Amino acid sequence: MNRRHLLKLGALSAVAVAGGGYWALGRGEVPGEVSLAGARQVLAALVDQSLVSLEGWSPTEVFNHCAQSIEYSISGYPELKPAWFRASVGPMAFGLFASRGAMRHGLAEAIPGAAPLSEPASQALALQRLQRAFEAFAGYRGELRPHFAYGELSHADYAQAHVLHLYNHLSLIRPA
Template identity: 35%
Template sequence: MMNRRQFMQFSLVTTTMLTIGGTAWVSVEPEVVPLDIDSMITLLDKVMISHPVANGEWDVAQILQHCAQSVEYSMLGYPQHKSDLFKVTLGSLAFAVFESKRKMSHSLSEPIPGAASLDTHLLLNTSHNLTTAYARFKQSLIDFRAYDGVLAPHFAYGALTKKQYELAHGMHFMDHLLEVELR
């Protein structure tokens, strides 16, 4: 339980972060690319025929595995969560901002908390490894599209509807594509 001093400190830090982040975010234009599952599958297919090369910390196979994990966890449950307080404050606020802009910004080399390590045998970005990661991500999107069960709460944003998750997965993939060069 938070005492008055902790609450005031939390409020001050939160207000400062929101002011700085909000000011910067207002200048970001909303994304106009379709962010539904079908569009993401089509985009993924286009990426794969364009000989993608990553220019960040992760190679393309790792990026695709990470995106697949996120989709899979939305159906199965995330291994670790932020605190409930975080989810109902900063987490839900962050998602609301992302949702309004239809664009996400996050650390592109930070694994999902508690997620299984990205397959070490896929770390070499060979054609076979990339094909395996591509197939996993594509199948996760197909599975999500067909899924009609209860969705797991997001580890940072909390409870999301299927439509919100679809948007979150699309924004997540698009953010990671910022580090992928198509040839």
């Protein structure tokens, strides 16, 4: 098989997988409006609640992880996927999530190169960190850093990504 055929086959396979993924991705119930304001309302409702995770990370770790992602969009991610990924597969995945209004990803996958999810150690302080991260992002008007997988995103696209990311993680968190 020559290189041209291999590239065509690869492109067609990616389109088929993405198309199948589009229809397989459930919309599910979102806990709030898919906006920065909606996410802040959802987080405000979690204050002073005792929470548990159905599996994987604790609520504290989830809040620290989501805060890291928002903070890294401003300061820069510690590690990036290869440029070819950030120019092809990554944007295609984000486009799929954005069009469906839902994200589905590995809920125990740390951001490559990120600090451990142990600080702050209490649920209340981790939730405050996440709330501060959303507030800082909402007011940030500088240049945003490339997402480690999706590549370059506008402020509006990053806002949507952060909210969908949070909502995906909250799907495993319940009141104790």
